Amino acid sequence: MNSASRSTFGRLGLVAVAVIFLVAVPLSNTILRGARIDLTENRLYTLAPGTLHVLDGIPEPINLYFFFSNAATARTPFFRTYAGRVRDMLHDFARQSGGKLRVTEIDPVPFSDEEDRATQYGLQGIRLDNSSDPVFMGIAGTNSIGDQQIIPFTDPRKEAFLEYDLAKLVYSLAHPERPVVGLLSSLPITAGFDPMTQQIRQPWAVVSQLRQVFDLRQLDTGLDRIADEIQVLMLVHPKDLSEKTLYAIDQFVLRGGRLMVFVDPWSEADPGTPDPGDMTGSFGVRSSSLGRLFDAWGISVPADTFIADDRYALQVLGPDGRPVRDIGLMGIGKEGIDQDDVITAGLDAINMGYAAAISLREAAPVTLTPLIRSSRL
Template identity: 45%
Template sequence: MKTTSRRSVPLLALALLAIAFVALVSLSSVALRGARVDLTEQGLYTLSEGTLGILAKVEDPVTLKLYYSEHATRDLQAFRGYATRVRELLEEIAARSDGKVSVQVIDPEPFSEAEDQAAALGLRSLRVPGTGDQLYFGLVASNSTDGESLMPFIQPDKEAFLEYDVAKLISSLGGAGRPVVGLVSGLPMGPRMDPSGAQDPGWVLDRQIRDLFELRRFQGMPASIASDVDLLMVVHPKDVPEQTLVAIDQFVMRGGRLLVFVDPDAEADQSALNPLDTLAVSPPQASSLGPLFQAWGIHFDPARVVLDERHALQVQPDPNGPPVRHLAVLGLGSESLNQDDVVTAGLGVLNFSTAGALGLSRESTLRMEPLVQSSLRAALADAAAVRDAVGDPELLREDFRPGNEALVLAARFTGELKSAFPGRGEGHLDASDGPVNLLVVADTDLLTDRLWVQVQAFLGQPVYDAFANNGDFVFNVVDNLVGNADLISVRTRQPSARPFTRVEDIRRGAEARYRSTEQRLQQQIDELEQQLGALQQTGADGQAQAVTPAQQAEILRFQEERLRMRKELRDVQHRLNADIESLGDRLKLLNILGMPALVVLVALLVSWRRWARRRAAEA
């Protein structure tokens, strides 16, 4: 009886441990609900403060429906990984919403009701190459009052904008109508009659803005800005009267968003031309919001133009001459754009022409975040000198001295502000009602069609062929600034895919070490071949000339030297990837032996501790 009782003790202990484990898991699922730890280097699963602010303001519960064709991606492992990333982000949003957001994942299988729903909602499908399956990967957000908002297809190459797009989708459910963009422009951006009497539809950017937003044009310089304007867009402000400056100042103090395009040399400004003098050429004019900029601590010199040797584009001032690089006409790539801000992240090229530079005074209460910068091979030049060099851009190189400092061409300014016109009486705000959000671009020419798009007619309809991302940049800025403050603060994210940066560093180092040797050897081989060719020249009659024994020995020596150098060149080319192959071998060895070695080490450590305890007990 005692033996049976003793045998049942371990079984009873195991049963009690199992019950305790289940109870502990159940308790932790309740007590620790919502507790998460993000251990990823890039904080992939940590929502930004802006997204959390949007979730806190959700009043009507939101349902997020992710339509994802699981079977269609069975052979697309990279896409399946991205789909998991999207699903996890949505689940994190739901977990941090206090029950205000729920997530549903729907698989629209072929010929199913879910597929019909996806098509009816306007989601876009792609045909998978090789299988012909239809792939749906879209998101629909809905509540009980505002209908539905959707992302027709979640593109993997836009992963940096994923959190921003989802937050915008949720935020848009509480909106009412299209945002209002107020436009004060000193340039002919909108529809007008051209000199021949035909209707000109205006610049492409102007058309896109009025298609997507409610564009309200101010005639002349306004004395007040209505409270329903979500964004005030000021383009090329010249000779701005004080009443308009006060109106802009108070709009900003009330929390309105301001987008300003100023220019030291606006080439599209022909306002000073005499309409009766068709041969007159008026020099472009400068623009600024001087009194406001000075009071707010924003530096902008309307008489200075940015020159950049590295990003200079080719122009052809003389139709009969060769193209030359113009130091004031710039093509700025992704390395010059702020990849942490949603308005510039992911853009390819922005084209500027005779742009100015922005800065911030030490006394300013604002914080400047550069969005577009020049290279270090940049300097400032007088706008008058740039205009004088229109016919010969090479003149700009004569006094060009790079300052080894990047110049800011566009920037976002945020923070608390004091009014530039304090003490104006009742109803006048002397300080901003919360942090302001301003965006200033020191160029207006980037808005013109000639710098980013070609317009052609096809079957009576305009077709836009963009060769730069100027339009995307301006649309991103407007779309971002008309959103609420929480949405503006949502940042872009680094992609979840981890590139082999160590391999790339080794590759660049190897190329730096061996490229010079390779070039030296190739140059020596070229020189030897020229010498061989000189020794083996033919005569005037086309017959080979007789060579002396000394020349024959020299030819043989040259040929042997050429063979030796070619062999050395091949060795250099092979060594180019030796470091990368060595790293791969080390990684394989670590993967194969590292974990087993770690397990053995832990086992030995546990065994040693048990042996030490047993020996201590026996002593």
């Protein structure tokens, strides 16, 4: 593994996020750890470790209803073939659930009670042509307290996300009281008003996804206490936090709270804090850290260093338009990804730019479990 100072490179880097797993289980261990986005053509492999984790955690029976228009698709083998794949996956889920997941297939023929039921659930029927009956191919789920979740239509174009969508549906029914996650970030990653553009700022995609599963609460970067109901604290690019905020984070960890920290030595999403020692008027400080907390925990994440890896270097266009390899931009393959941990199992490649180098100091009171490694070149 080679490290290079960011001063070697005179241009902006890509957003790099280094995940520090501190003294508690990360958020990913709570739900959908490693839930696969299956990019194979026919989804012929076993369920992902994250999906199995979800199925093992079902406390009470859940009913899944697969509404499929059998007669209306008699002359459309494409839909029938895909329906078979959906059906197979549903039964895979049921087999792995220990009897907690019950799957029923329903044919909502036109003008029937079954069609009315599909409509009441909110499932969508599509017409293959102007004269055909509507085709239903959606999923409705219910739990023992009457909660409902649906996939309005299992679109064949989104087959790669089918297992993930089903796992999320099952989890939502198995755990109707969503875990409370506190989000503290120095970046504008949530929705809001941008005074610079005078427009509404859209949330980052990851925030929108988190809100679908968790009770996500945005926290102020100047807080002095973390509420007791916060189960997981997520710090994204924590920068220039005050002593009272660092103390509150420390107390949260000491009382058993779960903590995730995303730090970056060179964040393109950060406009930069002016460096008083830099008279050139350049980009300013774009790094993040937990300062003395990292020191106390024995964690080293140098703010002026990123990973440079010739083996995993990605190709980009140079100033002259020719392709060149950028050793700061890495495409790490399967051999550099932990395939035994449910968080990363099943991932074939991860691209990242100007990522932090993480290590532990001698006699550190925490354990470092690398999920992604650069090469030894």
